[in-house]
Amino acid sequence: MATKDASGPGVFQNMVRHQYASDNILQSYDVLKPQRQVSHSPKASWIVYIHGGYFRDPKVDSTSLKPAISCIEEPQATSASDLQSRISGYASLNYRLAPHPAHPQDPNTTPSYTLNSAKWPDQPDDILAALKAGEAGITLPRAVVGVSGIYDFPAIHKTNPDYEDMTSSGMDKKYYEEASPALYTAEEYKEKWDKEKRVVVIAHSKDDGLVSWDQPEEMMTAFSGDGFATELVELKGQHNEIWEKGNELVRAIQKAVELVA
Template sequence: MAIYHRDVQYSDESSLNTLEVCIPRPETQTPKAIWVVFIHGGAWRDPAVDSTSFRKTQDLLLQSPQLDQIAGLASINYRLSPYPAHPTDPSNPSDPSRNARHPDHVNDVLAAILYLQEKYHFEDRYILVGHSVGATLAFQVAMKRYWGSQYESTLALELNVFPPIAILGVAGIYDIPALVTHHKDVPEYADFVSNTNGSDPAVWKAVSPTSGDYDESWADGKLVIIAHSHEDELVEWDQAVLMHEALKAQGWVESLKDRQVRLMPLNGKHDMIWEDGTELARAISRAVEKVMEIL
């Protein structure tokens, strides 16, 4: 029977520095089994999207044929950027959990991964999964120095966080300037990007996953799956293509080799991917299968 741990505090930065853990089969762990670690989206700021957004997908994975290969599942909360105009839960300037700026979000994700690695000892044997800006954060973990020289931090190195063996980006944002340009007639896009990353487009580019040098920062990475839906009404398919091309330009290939990149079409709208859970579970199952082929 699965064991669940919820509202686990991984740091004392704020009330949002918590995570959820599920150990599917504590009595019968397969030696090669890996972890799945999920990072939610929500434009870095939406309090209605949190670690619980993974629960429906998790329930589906607990019934999947790939369950024997999954040692544990975790879903991470992190501090959010200000959102004083939120219709039901506006942020308060005095609340440290709702006034984060980049790189606070990714620093929290790193702290959560470190907590999990120290407690469960899985080192790099995990797939880091992110939806929307959760995918942005997942690649920023692999970038290590992920916000340009003027904002450079060595936190990822100081913490001794093991980067993942694989990343699954789902409905992700990978080239922030391209996203804002594509949606130039919708001011909200520039607003939530500036709210988190400042107003300088050069910084937006520097923090974008398409700008990562993964040969240097993620030399041991084995697999990337970029999963996206043509029906996504909030993040365009071009974002997936741009990330796919950026990795291929660095030598990632589509055949079964050490540094493999795959573009995976999904079905459904942006939030339906996790709200229904079926497509997110399908993408994770595919990632687990591919990692098992590599190991």
């Protein structure tokens, strides 16, 4: 059983933190492998979570998956047992973060292993290192779920010019296109993601408040055509509520699990 503190954010007794590199404390990931009564379906999947926070918010980390895990693993959760049987476990990643103006650190007194000074491509490099470090090493996913994401940096700098400060805190301008998943073609994805069935779920709320609906729509067009099973899932709630409450994030996960089956 995955046990949880009834009062606070999910405290799971079986959750284990692993360090995949030792330059920075954030080069870690948390693993939860629930021991349950329900038997796993042969198609059960690992949920691998990569948190957001504009790759710089120290308040958003691997633990932001916990409310969603609670929704799935709590015995009283409605229709959760069906989803439980399709999930083998959870891995939630941390990666080095960029500096954040609201959380200043003095580089002269802050040890480098807690200093947030990441610059692109440190963030994706860390994520790839974490995926390779896992028990079996995660190679090609069955499904990818994008949740409340920014998929095109140049486009969001047009709709929200003030966001460029956030982007530039963790990324040089020369990477803006390269770091925008909506600017790759279906052919490029098919080449790198060599699977018969490529499940892509893009989940977003029209009430997001921070990232407008044109971002998920643009991401969907990149995955249109043969070779993809895609779905745009409309979530309910504001940007941070999606994982803070967890139930809407679970809906996105559930859709991916359904499409994989």
